[in-house]
Amino acid sequence: MPPNRRSARLSNLGEFQLIQSIPRRFTTQGFHPTVRTGDDAAVLPLSPQEHVVISTDLLVENIHFTRKTATFFDIGYKAATTNLSDIAAMGAEPTALFVAIALPPSCTNQDWQEFYRGLAVPCKPYKVQLLGGDTSSSPTVLFIAITITGQVRPGHILTRQGAKTGDLIYVSGSLGDSAAGLTYLKKYRRPPLMSTLSKPMKYLVQRHLQPTARVPLGKLLASHPYASSAMDLSDGLSGDLRHLCRLSKVGALIESDKIPMSQQMQQYAKRIRMAPLQWSLHGGEDYELLFTIPPQWQHKFEQCAKKQRIPITRIGIIQPKRFGVRIIHHDQRQDVLSPQSYEHFS
Amino acid sequence: MPPNRRSARLSNLGEFQLIQSIPRRFTTQGFHPTVRTGDDAAVLPLSPQEHVVISTDLLVENIHFTRKTATFFDIGYKAATTNLSDIAAMGAEPTALFVAIALPPSCTNQDWQEFYRGLAVPCKPYKVQLLGGDTSSSPTVLFIAITITGQVRPGHILTRQGAKTGDLIYVSGSLGDSAAGLTYLKKYRRPPLMSTLSKPMKYLVQRHLQPTARVPLGKLLASHPYASSAMDLSDGLSGDLRHLCRLSKVGALIESDKIPMSQQMQQYAKRIRMAPLQWSLHGGEDYELLFTIPPQWQHKFEQCAKKQRIPITRIGIIQPKRFGVRIIHHDQRQDVLSPQSYEHFS
Numbered sequence: 001m002p003p004n005r006r007s008a009r010l011s012n013l014g015e016f017q018l019i020q021s022i023p024r025r026f027t028t029q030g031f032h033p034t035v036r037t038g039d040d041a042a043v044l045p046l047s048p049q050e051h052v053v054i055s056t057d058l059l060v061e062n063i064h065f066t067r068k069t070a071t072f073f074d075i076g077y078k079a080a081t082t083n084l085s086d087i088a089a090m091g092a093e094p095t096a097l098f099v100a101i102a103l104p105p106s107c108t109n110q111d112w113q114e115f116y117r118g119l120a121v122p123c124k125p126y127k128v129q130l131l132g133g134d135t136s137s138s139p140t141v142l143f144i145a146i147t148i149t150g151q152v153r154p155g156h157i158l159t160r161q162g163a164k165t166g167d168l169i170y171v172s173g174s175l176g177d178s179a180a181g182l183t184y185l186k187k188y189r190r191p192p193l194m195s196t197l198s199k200p201m202k203y204l205v206q207r208h209l210q211p212t213a214r215v216p217l218g219k220l221l222a223s224h225p226y227a228s229s230a231m232d233l234s235d236g237l238s239g240d241l242r243h244l245c246r247l248s249k250v251g252a253l254i255e256s257d258k259i260p261m262s263q264q265m266q267q268y269a270k271r272i273r274m275a276p277l278q279w280s281l282h283g284g285e286d287y288e289l290l291f292t293i294p295p296q297w298q299h300k301f302e303q304c305a306k307k308q309r310i311p312i313t314r315i316g317i318i319q320p321k322r323f324g325v326r327i328i329h330h331d332q333r334q335d336v337l338s339p340q341s342y343e344h345f346s
Numbered sequence: 347m348p349p350n351r352r353s354a355r356l357s358n359l360g361e362f363q364l365i366q367s368i369p370r371r372f373t374t375q376g377f378h379p380t381v382r383t384g385d386d387a388a389v390l391p392l393s394p395q396e397h398v399v400i401s402t403d404l405l406v407e408n409i410h411f412t413r414k415t416a417t418f419f420d421i422g423y424k425a426a427t428t429n430l431s432d433i434a435a436m437g438a439e440p441t442a443l444f445v446a447i448a449l450p451p452s453c454t455n456q457d458w459q460e461f462y463r464g465l466a467v468p469c470k471p472y473k474v475q476l477l478g479g480d481t482s483s484s485p486t487v488l489f490i491a492i493t494i495t496g497q498v499r500p501g502h503i504l505t506r507q508g509a510k511t512g513d514l515i516y517v518s519g520s521l522g523d524s525a526a527g528l529t530y531l532k533k534y535r536r537p538p539l540m541s542t543l544s545k546p547m548k549y550l551v552q553r554h555l556q557p558t559a560r561v562p563l564g565k566l567l568a569s570h571p572y573a574s575s576a577m578d579l580s581d582g583l584s585g586d587l588r589h590l591c592r593l594s595k596v597g598a599l600i601e602s603d604k605i606p607m608s609q610q611m612q613q614y615a616k617r618i619r620m621a622p623l624q625w626s627l628h629g630g631e632d633y634e635l636l637f638t639i640p641p642q643w644q645h646k647f648e649q650c651a652k653k654q655r656i657p658i659t660r661i662g663i664i665q666p667k668r669f670g671v672r673i674i675h676h677d678q679r680q681d682v683l684s685p686q687s688y689e690h691f692s
Contacts, residue, residue: 042477044442044495047393054400056493058446058480096390100404100446100491131388134404134491145446145480145491147402149390 076118084213091222092150102138179283181208239339251323254316422464430559437568438496448484525629527554585685597669600662
């Protein structure tokens with residue numbers, strides 16, 4: 001082993017590798033939570049009737065967002081959405097938020113108010129409350145850590161670990177809109193006046209700055225006997241599907257023709273000579289749900305989703321592990337679906 | 347109102363004022379938590395038998411700590427203690443930690459391991475588990491946001507709001523040690539080799555870098571019929587007592603002769619010509635508990651504390667609100683006890 005292996009710079013290590021190396025130091029006796037390795041949230045079993053789901057998300061300026069393209073309202077909005085999405089992916093009912101925020105000296109009181117105004121909007125439909133937190137100054141950039149709690153009935157929790165060979169693979173909404181919106185925003189390098197944008201571009205930019213957490217779908221999936229696994233798409237379908245397959249110990253085949261893409265995204269891709277499939281497979285931050293349904297529940301589930309007007313698309317089928325994770329194109333050509341997802345420290 | 351009042355720089359506003367201005371945007375219907383304005387934690391009532399206490403703390407490099415005086419082990423140790431202390435102050439049993447950490451590029455894998463090693467030490471006696479979190483890079487300084495959960499039986503929760511005129515005021519341990527340790531550390535500007543320090547100085551430095559959360563005392567206070575109010579001393583006795591009095595709508599008189607001070611601190615103060623009372627009244631980060639006991643329970647409570655070998659000292663008595671918060675000296679002279687506590691953005 002090279003002498004400086006132990007003190008390797010963090011930039012040389014993947015986040016996954018870092019996380020693997022810590023929890024052993026903590027005792028696992030006494031209190032008995034349902035520790036959910038690989039999932040974004042932990043479950044505290046408090047009573048036979050009710051479990052508490054807890055998830056923490058970290059947003060660092062110039063790593064996860066930039067004030068060049070997002071207003072404080074947008075930053076608050078998206079911070080709430082990413083957390084609500086973690087709860088949605090577990091099939092839980094979101095209940096409360098705790099916000100730790102470190103503000104650089106350049107921030108004004110109005111900035112701060114705008115952040116909380118944005119934070120409140122996605123929380124309102126679910127009556128999620130802001131119950132506490134901590135505020136500090138920051139010597140440099142804006143730093144936001146949000147903890148969200150949710151409630152779920154035992155036995156009704158969605159995980160990433162239950163997909164079985166033959167299960168059908170679905171996603172909600174359309175994929176790649178957020179990546180397209182980000183591409184557009186990067187050209188401006190500052191929050192554009194939304195009113196000056198064309199309707200399709202406004203849609204794409206909104207999908208990046210103010211995505212939607214699929215809370216009602218999460219709850220539908222968690223009602224027995226629907227989903228065998230679920231997660232939210234934060235890093236991009238290619239990386240997230242591979243992650244779900246690894247945790248479920250299965251493979252997957254998805255069909256490129258079935259990937260749901262919006263007209264707006266496809267038109268914009270055409271205009272700037274991008275392949276729309278690149279955005280929809282590898283673009284992150286869609287906050288749609290990726291989930292699997294055992295085939296015997298396909299019909300009933302699709303009916304329920306239609307009744308509740310939740311857009312879902314079947315995109316493939318779970319395969320045995322040895323199959324790997326692949327994509328089949330309309331000419332029947334198959335490719336290995338390689339993740340091009342975002343990893344911190346990489 | 348001056349035209350730029352709304353966009354006043356945050357540095358001109360106190361944290362308390364900031365916090366007052368936000369939660370109104372969030373609905374308070376549906377889910378019914380016990381919101382605890384002014385306390386460091388919120389309570390989620392989940393079943394008639396068990397409530398969950400949740401608290402979030404933010405630690406920003408060069409605001410709350412500096413790597414010039416603390417090692418990564420120390421930073422982790424203290425981060426755990428400050429959170430355990432919030433739970434102790436509510437009389438709850440700590441259960442789990444969630445850690446959001448943003449690491450600057452200069453951090454090594456060893457630094458990161460040391461942080462978690464330090465974090466685990468104060469958690470071990472209480473079997474607190476690390477259940478989740480989020481890790482990211484930071485473009486600049488180290489940011490740490492920790493959320494801690496605890497369990498408490500309904501009706502056994504300590505608050506800052508229940509002190510009544512005539513109640514006796516207590517603190518645990520000795521006060522000012524942390525401030526003395528910090529004064530010493532500031533001269534060195536880097537983590538000293540503890541083994542080279544004299545025993546008294548080692549004690550003071552340890553009390554600053556690795557303070558103790560008073561979890562067993564919190565639980566004793568929460569057992570009926572003991573404490574009428576409690577909080578942990580993070581900002582210094584003068585500021586924290588005033589805060590408790592404001593929330594309980596009472597005044598207080600404390601006796602300067604009764605403030606518990608360690609020999610080590612008094613000797614060091616003498617050596618560098620400091621008034622030890624300054625450190626013990628206004629020095630922060632002792633993480634001792636400040637609490638009030640109705641006089642009829644004084645005897646029974648003091649016996650229990652003695653039996654459990656928890657050091658406690660009676661330092662004064664709660665007065666009517668109009669009395670204000672005062673300190674009486676051995677010559678019977680009374681002063682208003684003015685807070686000189688640390689406030690962010692000030």
